[in-house]
Amino acid sequence: MATESKTVLILGGGVGGLVTANELRKGLPKQHRIIVVDRAVKHLFYPSLLWLMTGLRQAEKISRDLAVLERKGIEVVQGEISALNPATRSIVVNEQALTADYLVISLGTELDPGSVPGLSEAGYNLYDLEGTENLRRALKNFREGKLAVVVASTPYKCPAAPYEAALLLEYDCRKRKIRNEVELDLYAAEPGPMGVAGPKLSAAVRRLVEKKGIDYHPDHHLSQVDQEARILHFSNGHKANYDLLAYVPPHRVPRVVAESGLALEGGWVSVNRYTLETRHPSTYAIGDITGIPLAMGKPLPKAGVFAHAQAEVVAHNIAREITGKGEIKHFSGHGECFIELGDRRAGFARGDFYGEPTPQVKMFTPGPHWHAAKLLFEKDWLRRWF
Ligand SMILES: Cc1cc2nc3c(=O)[nH]c(=O)nc-3n(C[C@H](O)[C@H](O)[C@H](O)COP(=O)(O)OP(=O)(O)OC[C@H]3O[C@@H](n4cnc5c(N)ncnc54)[C@H](O)[C@@H]3O)c2cc1C
Structure with a gap:
């Protein structure tokens, strides 16, 4: 088992970055550094923007300060990542260079x-x-x-x-x-x-x-x-x-990712579909920046549910490599989502997006219970990770 101190650098404090940091902190002894970098001061729970749109939420109720993570022993750097080198696992943020033993890139999409x-x-x-x-x-x-x-x-x-x-x-x-x-x-x-x-x-x-x-x-x-x-x-x-x-x-891949040369095929980042490792060892990419082709010919949809599941896999596998504990995990391609319908009702779909030859996804009968489940999910998200 390795005892020397390792550093894991997580780019982005959105869905993928937030979950990776929390799961790693649970899985790694304190001597190992976990650093999250994001330009944003706050993490926003995006699904609730649609409720905010019609006056059912206020911004402060659906966002949390990323700095709160410091209490758990996760270092938070606020700033714009201006350069990224996936081969050396290093970045430039606030004109300072940071290098790590493991790099997890979860920088999402740039809206254009x-x-x-x-x-x-x-x-x-x-x-x-x-x-x-x-x-x-x-x-x-x-x-x-x-x-x-x-x-x-x-x-x-x-x-x-x-x-x-x-x-x-x-x-x-x-x-x-x-x-x-x-x-x-x-x-x-x-x-x-x-x-x-x-x-x-x-x-x-x-x-x-x-x-x-x-x-x-x-x-x-x-x-x-x-x-x-x-x-x-x-x-x-x-x-x-x-x-x-x-x-x-x-949507497009973030500029800093495009300039790093990581996003070659189709503009998004190619990864191992099970481990999320890029072609550079110990550099992982998860969430919306990835382009994962499915057997049916279309890519895996970009959604928080996948960023979340991928983050859990990557955090587990990095912690395993550092501590020597546990078995390798694989991202399964399973996902689910609520579909808000109004009238305090929602639908729900769940399935295996890695299914072959086509994804196997089932939609459940819409009703008020799925809307109630979404309310609980929002509450749980904002409490669980902060
Ligand atoms: C209105 C809306 C509703 C949604 N509802 C759902 C839903 O119900 N279910 C679901 O599964 N998904 C939903 N999503 C999608 C979900 O929010 C995304 O798929 C998810 O956030 C992707 O996670 P990520 O970690 O890849 O990227 P993000 O969560 O977007 O995080 C990327 C982070 O990187 C930071 N960043 C980017 N570039 C830089 C840089 N150069 N320097 C510093 N920081 C940088 C950004 O500030 C951001 O915080 C919704 C999205 C929207 C907009």
């Missing part, structure tokens, strides 16, 4: 609304705190007209989120008794909802959306927004008017 002309000026970003807070304010004054939810391009994280957003906005309009005055459209760059989970589940989600009178327009890849005339332009030649626009922006 600026890559669609007119988009950021015209609407509200559903995927960041500022955008959803501004959308909530705009909704208060919105009493009639065309409300458009747009998924600009693929891939994007949390394949359920835009569908949930449209359903929660529909519910909000009903609660405010303006539903008859509002036309709701959902334009998506993909051919159907949550396609990787299979045609049956995709059709079921589509039905849930359309049953609420939301007009669904698949295969609409956003190319431009004319803010003055309030017109959406799609690459299939279609155009559509809107009065209020909520969007999921294009």
Whole structure:
């Protein structure tokens, strides 16, 4: 068993980084250093942004200071990572170099609304705190007209989120008794909802959306927004008017990861699909920055549930290598998600995304119990890791 002190450097204090740090601290004696680096001061529980959008949450209730982790013996460095060398397991943050024995990269995706002309000026970003807070304010004054939810391009994280957003906005309009005055459209760059989970589940989600009178327009890849005339332009030649626009922006691999040379194929980071190790020994990548091809030909969806499970595997295997205790674990490709429907109801899907030839994912009958389970999950997340 190794007794010398080892350092594990974790890049990102989002879902993957937070879970890795906590699990490692549980598995490693105190002599080993665990360092988390993030530009953000606070960890935000992203699933609750959709409740914040309609006034059901406040930002301070769904975020926690990362510095709290220091109490557990996890070092937290706040700053922008400006350079990354996966081969030497070193980074530059706040103009200082840090090098480690193990590197875990969980830097998520970079949101890139600026890559669609007119988009950021015209609407509200559903995927960041500022955008959803501004959308909530705009909704208060919105009493009639065309409300458009747009998924600009693929891939994007949390394949359920835009569908949930449209359903929660529909519910909000009903609660405010303006539903008859509002036309709701959902334009998506993909051919159907949550396609990787299979045609049956995709059709079921589509039905849930359309049953609420939301007009669904698949295969609409956003190319431009004319803010003055309030017109959406799609690459299939279609155009559509809107009065209020909520969007999921294009996603790309974070700049510092792209510059490190790690993200070669398809723009995302290739890893061993079971251990999450990159081609550089002792350097791991987990969560949204990874590109893991599935047998069906599409990549594993980007979702917190996978970042979480991958973090547990990587933390366990690093602790095992350092302490010599336990057996190697493998990421199984299993995942699950809630789908908020409004009316305090939700659906739930769970399955094996590594299933061959196609993922095996089952959707359970929606009801109030899944919504209650999601409330519990939120509570547990914010308590358990901080
Ligand atoms: C509205 C919404 C709802 C969602 N709902 C769900 C859900 O219900 N279920 C689910 O499974 N998933 C959900 N997700 C997706 C989930 O949040 C992500 O998949 C998950 O956060 C990915 O974890 P990660 O660790 O890969 O990246 P993140 O959690 O995004 O963490 C990346 C971290 O890296 C930091 N960072 C990046 N670059 C740098 C840099 N250069 N220097 C310093 N720090 C940097 C960022 O500040 C960030 O904190 C949702 C997402 C959104 C937006």
